[in-house]
Amino acid sequence: MSQDNQHLVRVGLLGIGTVGGGTFTVLQRNQEEIRRRAGCGIAITMVADLNVERAKQVVGDHAEVVADARQLIANPNIDVVVELIGGYGIAKTLVMEAIAAGKHVVTANKALLAVHGTEIFAAARAKGVIVAFEAAVAGGIPIIKALREGLTANHIEWVAGIINGTTNFILSEMRDKGLDFDVVLKEAQRLGYAEADPTFDIEGVDAAHKATLLSAIAFGIPVQFDKAYVEGITKLSAADIKYAGQLGYRIKLLGIARRQASGIELRVHPTLVPQRRLIANVEGAMNAVMVQGDAVGTTMYYGKGAGSEPTASAVVADLVDIARLIDAPTDTHVPPLAFQHDSMSAAPILPIEEVVTSFYLRLRVADQTGVLAKITGILAEQNISIDAVIQREADEVSGEDGNQTDLIILTHDTKEGRMNTAIAAMQALPTVLAPIVRLRKEELA
Numbered sequence: 001m002s003q004d005n006q007h008l009v010r011v012g013l014l015g016i017g018t019v020g021g022g023t024f025t026v027l028q029r030n031q032e033e034i035r036r037r038a039g040c041g042i043a044i045t046m047v048a049d050l051n052v053e054r055a056k057q058v059v060g061d062h063a064e065v066v067a068d069a070r071q072l073i074a075n076p077n078i079d080v081v082v083e084l085i086g087g088y089g090i091a092k093t094l095v096m097e098a099i100a101a102g103k104h105v106v107t108a109n110k111a112l113l114a115v116h117g118t119e120i121f122a123a124a125r126a127k128g129v130i131v132a133f134e135a136a137v138a139g140g141i142p143i144i145k146a147l148r149e150g151l152t153a154n155h156i157e158w159v160a161g162i163i164n165g166t167t168n169f170i171l172s173e174m175r176d177k178g179l180d181f182d183v184v185l186k187e188a189q190r191l192g193y194a195e196a197d198p199t200f201d202i203e204g205v206d207a208a209h210k211a212t213l214l215s216a217i218a219f220g221i222p223v224q225f226d227k228a229y230v231e232g233i234t235k236l237s238a239a240d241i242k243y244a245g246q247l248g249y250r251i252k253l254l255g256i257a258r259r260q261a262s263g264i265e266l267r268v269h270p271t272l273v274p275q276r277r278l279i280a281n282v283e284g285a286m287n288a289v290m291v292q293g294d295a296v297g298t299t300m301y302y303g304k305g306a307g308s309e310p311t312a313s314a315v316v317a318d319l320v321d322i323a324r325l326i327d328a329p330t331d332t333h334v335p336p337l338a339f340q341h342d343s344m345s346a347a348p349i350l351p352i353e354e355v356v357t358s359f360y361l362r363l364r365v366a367d368q369t370g371v372l373a374k375i376t377g378i379l380a381e382q383n384i385s386i387d388a389v390i391q392r393e394a395d396e397v398s399g400e401d402g403n404q405t406d407l408i409i410l411t412h413d414t415k416e417g418r419m420n421t422a423i424a425a426m427q428a429l430p431t432v433l434a435p436i437v438r439l440r441k442e443e444l445a
């Protein structure tokens, strides 16, 4: 097909729920501007959805609606298949079949690509088709485009992002209202901000899928979700959010990919961030990603990470990219992971014990002479340097039992393995009365 204004790129949608409906609406509403940008028209001409009636209500007579996805994939008139089913199951089968049928693929499916990306990208390369996935990370924020193309001059040092809106909403509410996790989660579910089964969000899995994709594009490594360190927000207490605030920090669930001399850190966990950083002030369901490049310095990208039209904005951007390249030789395609497939790096993903960060520790201790000295002695033995210590008044902590207090310690950077050894030794002290809370801290400077 040549790129001229009379031509049409014909798109088949697999699934027309929230994002599919938004994609249809945006393509319709902005069709003239999209045509002027793409150099040809782009239209959804076929939809496959098990709920045929609902799909027909969305697309009217603009597109053929079928229940059978394979009928869509087999249609020789479809140029691009947009997969919006989600998950690793049937979505994977259909994406592989679409590639085998010579269709370009656009997907918002971060889980699928983080786990099976290597196989999918290899199949696409062999077939000479594009697999585009801007919508898979941070919804409407064009972070894939920024990292893969806009920052391509840079040696990327790290990427750190709030890439899950559900958990950022919950953390914002916990801080604003001083409430514990369980209470806020129930409220978020009642308001529709959190799904009925929020496991992937609150356990950090969704963010880890996205961080895996970001790490691959930033460093030219294969997607390796299985090696990511994943810790969610379910164990966070209102007390730690409050103490962090008193020390000048906010707690955010960050997805982090960082280059070290010996390999790549890939991790998701609640993180103390200085409250003066822009990213610490990203509240509610909003997303933001920071990228540190050697040439550009620190950059930040902010916007809606989910929702119908914000995610559709990313899907349509991929469709326009494909429309522009549809007749181009495959060696002019931008590689899906930014680096040429024969120039990928073998740098290993580091085990969490090798990760270097600073820490926030909270210890419930007996309020006795010498307790602090023992604790600081253990940290010194592990060569862990202390940045700050605060001690809460006993009555703030233990109500009727005035013999306990909370010690909060901020450390300088250390390897996590050393911190594990120190925590085990501190936990064994008879004067340490409860499990030690350990949170990681990033200055993001």
Ligand code: HSE
Residues within 6 Å of the ligand: 163, 164, 165, 166, 167, 201, 206, 305, 306
């Ligand atoms: N559930 C995700 C979030 C959006 O809460 O950000 C889709 O990845």
